[in-house]
Amino acid sequence: MSMRNMSAFAWGALVGVLGGLIGLGGAEFRLPILLSVFNYHTLQAIVINLIVSLVTVIFSFIFRNHVIGLENVAANWVAIVNILAGSLIGSYVGVHYATRINERALNRVIVVFLIFISFVLIGHNLIFSLGSLQLPSLLKISIAFAAGIVIGIFSSMLGVAGGELIIPTIILVFAVDIKLAGSLSLAISIPTIVMGLFKYKSQQRLKGVESEQKFIVSMASGSILGAFIGSNLLRYVSSSLLYLILGTILLLSALKLTKHKPAA
Numbered sequence: 202m203s204m205r206n207m208s209a210f211a212w213g214a215l216v217g218v219l220g221g222l223i224g225l226g227g228a229e230f231r232l233p234i235l236l237s238v239f240n241y242h243t244l245q246a247i248v249i250n251l252i253v254s255l256v257t258v259i260f261s262f263i264f265r266n267h268v269i270g271l272e273n274v275a276a277n278w279v280a281i282v283n284i285l286a287g288s289l290i291g292s293y294v295g296v297h298y299a300t301r302i303n304e305r306a307l308n309r310v311i312v313v314f315l316i317f318i319s320f321v322l323i324g325h326n327l328i329f330s331l332g333s334l335q336l337p338s339l340l341k342i343s344i345a346f347a348a349g350i351v352i353g354i355f356s357s358m359l360g361v362a363g364g365e366l367i368i369p370t371i372i373l374v375f376a377v378d379i380k381l382a383g384s385l386s387l388a389i390s391i392p393t394i395v396m397g398l399f400k401y402k403s404q405q406r407l408k409g410v411e412s413e414q415k416f417i418v419s420m421a422s423g424s425i426l427g428a429f430i431g432s433n434l435l436r437y438v439s440s441s442l443l444y445l446i447l448g449t450i451l452l453l454s455a456l457k458l459t460k461h462k463p464a465a
Contacts, residue, residue: 205239206419212238213420217257217427218434219450226261226390227424228254228361229318232311233454239416243304243311248401248410249417250360255394256421261428262387269384280375281388283345284352284367288393291353296400299358311359315455318365322448341374348374349389356390357397364390 202210212234220227228250235246274281299307348370352363367386371377377385401407410417 202419203415206415209239209416209420210423213253213423214427214430215423217424217429218431219427220257220424221261221264221428221431221434226254226258226361226364226387227428228257228359229315229365229451230454231420231424232360233315233457236308236311237454237457242409243307244299244406245409245413247299247307247358247360248398248406249413249420251357251394251397251401252410252417253421253424254361255391255398257424257428258387258390258394260425261432262384262391264429264432265384265387269381273381274384274388277375277377277381277385280345280371280377281385283342284349284370285389285392287346287349287351288353288356288363288367288389289349289396291350291355292357292393292396293353293400294350295354295357296397296404296406298354300401300404300406307358312455312459314355314359315451319448319452319455321365321369322444322451325444325448345370345374352389353393353396356393357400360397363393 213231216227216231216234219230231253232246232250235241235249236243239246241249302310348366352366352370355361355366356363364383364386367389368379368382371382371385372379398407
């Protein structure tokens, strides 16, 4: 294994630990690394991130099954279907925007998104202390569908699973426990990511990363290991402190990206 692929494995494992600790794929942390550390073009980084995210999310879902149980996930099929219907549409649309705006503008979108997510993580306790919204069923369905579209757009545009947006939506709209919401989020993320990759493939964008197969396998392998380690470390870490630390890391990464010049 080359030094670059070893580095990809190590970074993948680190991001996997972070993602495993908060029940996410870690894509928001992986994207700045692909851009700043490995100097990929923005669209290349997004496609690679989407591929690694798919692998990580699938294994995260498997790792959580012994805690949450598939029967509990299936019992909340209404929440999954409502958000997923919107996210599949959004995912399809997101690829359209990502492949048509210039790289500098795409970088700006990424920075704004990462800053927003950092504040979501830092303000995690405040957001979830609000509890669920008491809404009529039809309004819940409408909000979930609209939120799904937004989540799907960002998923494909930025190569992320969108768990930081899906989880609060599920909790606030459907009054689901946060641990179960994490598993529902993963169930929604998997087909959303697949849709994004399908659209990128139809536009011949996957060819731009064909030469990076070994790099992708190395980073994905590291991410799987990290997700497993992170999920087992969760019981030893204070959730409040963890979200504050991760949000700060993401904010610093976003600020660093403001000075990042797209690869030539």
